[in-house]
Amino acid sequence: MRSLPESFYRGRGTEEVARSLLGKLLVHETPEGLVSGRIVETEAYLGAVDPAAHTYRGPTKRNQAMFGPPGCAYVYISYGMHYCFNTVCQETGTGEGVLIRALEPVDGLELMRKRRGHVQDHNLANGPGKLCQALGISLDVNGHPLQTSPLYILDAEPVPQVVTALRVGIRVGVDLPLRFYVADSPWVSRK
DNA sequence: GGTGGGATTAGCT
DNA sequence: GCTAATCCCACCA
Secondary structure, X not given: OOEOOHHHHOOOOHHHHHHHHOOOEEEEEEOOEEEEEEEEEEEEEOXXXXXXXXXXOOOOOOOHHHHOXXXXXXXXXXXXXXXXXXXXXXXXXXXXXXXXXXXXXXXXXXXXXXXXXXXXXXXXXXXXXXXXXXXOOOXXXXXXXXXXXXXXXXXXXXXXXXXXXXXXXXXXOOOOOOEXXXXXXXXXXXX
């Protein structure tokens, strides 16, 4: 398997990228060990035309990574205490991206359990804040290109069936069907 | 099984 | 000051 090239993230709609990311393997190599998970839930954020996107009102210090080149990470602090992980999409400067909402744990289960405080396995990475904690993702990988160590996304077979739904946890733009998840996956909590 | 409130930081009005 | 792309725990059923 190889990591997804920069071209995976542009040249087609961000919704299509979000859909295609389902089934891929997100890998983080940390000093404590390697952890990875299969992406089972994503959301697209469409920049200047999407009132729910951080980038809707233009660049700020926090969201500058989202205006960077495609195929890079955008990490931000949510509610003051959780990290959320996104992949930047489209050409540099467009401010579009995909939020990774849930993973199916694959490698490094013990390390994930240790980081997550020994919760039930289905709660290890079934939310955007949880998966960052499980994988050890923090602001130090903000802007990191997702083709190289320590953080990258490996290609994998597309999932057979994708469910399209409304986005979660936002106040504006709630009517846009920009959330995608793997049908019948036990690792997706919000259906 | 479901619900309500608190934690805690950055950005915006 | 208030709100936010959240999570967890206490509490009720």
